Amino acid sequence: MAWKSQTREGETNFKIFIGLAIRFINKIPNMKTLPTQCKSTCSFVFILLFFVANCTSGQDTDQDRKVKSFLESKGGAWYDMNVPSNDGQLLYDIIVKNGYKNALEIGTSTGHSGIWIAWALSKTGGKLITLEIDESRHKEALANFEKAGLSEYIDARLGNAHDLVKEIEGPIDFVFSDADKDWYINYFKDVSPKLKPGGCFTAHNVWPSNRGRRGGGTQEYLQYVEKLDGYTTTVDDSGNGLAISYKKE
Ligand SMILES: C[S@@+](CC[C@H](N)C(=O)[O-])C[C@H]1O[C@@H](n2cnc3c(N)ncnc32)[C@H](O)[C@@H]1O
Numbered sequence: 001m002a003w004k005s006q007t008r009e010g011e012t013n014f015k016i017f018i019g020l021a022i023r024f025i026n027k028i029p030n031m032k033t034l035p036t037q038c039k040s041t042c043s044f045v046f047i048l049l050f051f052v053a054n055c056t057s058g059q060d061t062d063q064d065r066k067v068k069s070f071l072e073s074k075g076g077a078w079y080d081m082n083v084p085s086n087d088g089q090l091l092y093d094i095i096v097k098n099g100y101k102n103a104l105e106i107g108t109s110t111g112h113s114g115i116w117i118a119w120a121l122s123k124t125g126g127k128l129i130t131l132e133i134d135e136s137r138h139k140e141a142l143a144n145f146e147k148a149g150l151s152e153y154i155d156a157r158l159g160n161a162h163d164l165v166k167e168i169e170g171p172i173d174f175v176f177s178d179a180d181k182d183w184y185i186n187y188f189k190d191v192s193p194k195l196k197p198g199g200c201f202t203a204h205n206v207w208p209s210n211r212g213r214r215g216g217g218t219q220e221y222l223q224y225v226e227k228l229d230g231y232t233t234t235v236d237d238s239g240n241g242l243a244i245s246y247k248k249e
Pocket residue numbers: 080081082083106107108109110111112113114131132133134137159160161162178179180
């Protein structure tokens with residue numbers, strides 16, 4: 001598995017840095033009238049700062065090393081209906097890109113997607129609530145979160161998500177729905193009022209109908225969510241089909 005997360009972070013930092021640099025330069029009064037030598041010095045300082053920022057942004061933290069080492073130790077051996085790694089990376093990217101902090105996962109299983117989500121939240125300063133009905137999978141997930149060094153970012157709850165979702169207080173800004181597919185619409189209806197404008201509701205194993213796959217309720221879910229005026233929905237089918245619905249601001 002190629003680790004893209006750090007590269008993407010580096011790209012984001014680069015864009016932020018260039019944006020700040022342009023804003024700073026624009027604020028310098030009478031920039032046009034400055035002597036050439038002074039302009040050259042300013043440019044040199046910015047280029048130097050860029051290289052320092054870019055070099056440090058690509059470095060792994062202790063946390064990154066621990067998560068990567070755990071995921072590598074599993075060698076992709078996830079057997080409990082877990083997401084494939086590229087869907088995990090997709091969830092990670094959505095969270096980091098948008099700076100989400102209050103995440104909810106419905107369907108923990110043994111914790112593969114939870115690890116990607118919590119890893120992203122370790123970057124944004126957020127926390128994940130994840131729900132699982134099966135006690136043995138819940139326990140295994142807890143052990144996996146510990147081994148990945150991510151327990152402090154995760155509140156893993158055991159119980160029926162049909163009830164637990166209703167009890168969760170908002171605001172929430174990111175949701176990953178991956179439990180019983182025939183309940184997706186109900187989960188969405190329960191969470192939507194608590195989802196922040198600009199927040200994102202993702203649902204797994206959802207493909208557009210023309211792909212001809214059946215998902216025990218996921219096509220009904222997609223048809224439902226695509227019709228909502230308050231949301232913009234797309235499907236990323238690079239992995240196992242992720243419906244991504246952004247709540248309009
Ligand atoms: C597809 S797996 C989740 C995989 C997980 N997201 C991952 O990638 O590691 C679905 C999980 O949802 C759980 N589940 C199904 N119905 C549930 C319910 N009503 N409440 C809570 N969990 C439920 C199942 O026990 C199962 O472990």
